[in-house]
Amino acid sequence: MSSINGSRLFLQDTPLQDHLPRFEKSLEHAVTFYESHDYDRAALAVEGMTDQLKQFAPQTSKAALRTIARFMVEHTAQTVAEALEKDNSARGPRVSGIVIKGAPDTDMYMVWSGISDNAVYTGTRAQLEAEGYPETDIARADRLGTSSPFRKGVWESEPLLVANIQHRDKEPFYRLPREKFADYMRLLHEDREEAAEALLEVEED
Known part of the structure; x- marks a missing residue:
């Protein structure tokens, strides 16, 4: 699946579908930069997408539109990556997502999926390298707390929105403070999911 096909799937059945020919190319460029780990250019492309979104939704704040644009890029890139994994399991890392480090003085990381809104892999630096995650992503997480160009998971970040792991109750989402x-990564790595869930806070309306 190409980036442009992934972006087309994302935009279908949304208010942006009517503007698909104009918006699709901007999203494709942003996803291409994101996939190649050219995060500076990806961020610039997101700003261009935000300006375009502003034309379609002039009453919406630019900050909110920027968040939408970032989500679109991450979601499309991960959809493409997961489709490639199904087509060829030997290509690239076992699972896709951004690399987040637990704390500056720990050797524990998680790979975070914006599609599932949860960790899809946990491990040490050596384990991530063995799985094929780019050294540049791991090094960026060492410096900033995250490999995301959009600062999701940086050292001083806001809590992550986490999807219910086992759906043991009716709460669909929780908050995980930075x-x-x-601890969350360590417990998941030890297959102690109930203990990991105990660290989560209810996401209030």
Whole structure:
């Protein structure tokens, strides 16, 4: 699946579908930069997407539109990556997502999926390298707390929105404070999912 096909799937059945020919190329460029780990150019492309979104939704704040644009890029890139994994399991890392480090003084990371809104892999630096995650992504997470060009998971970030792991209750989403990232990763890595869930806070309306 190409980036442009992934973006077309994302835009279908949304208010942007009517503007698909104009918006699709901008999203394709942003996804291409994101996939190649050219995060500076990806961020610039997102700003261009935000300006385009503003034309379609002039009453919506630019900050909100920027968040939408970032989500579209991450979601499309991960959809493309997961389709490639199904087509050829030997290509690239076992699972896709951004690399987030638990804490500056720990050797524990998680790969975070914006599609499932949860960790899809946990491990040490050596384990991530063995799985094929780019050294540049791991190094960026070492410096900033995350490999995301959009600062999701940086050292001083807001809590992550986490999807219910086992759906043991009716709450679909929770919040994971940044100071609990390392413990959350460690518990998941030890297959202690109930203990990991105990660290989550209810997402209030």
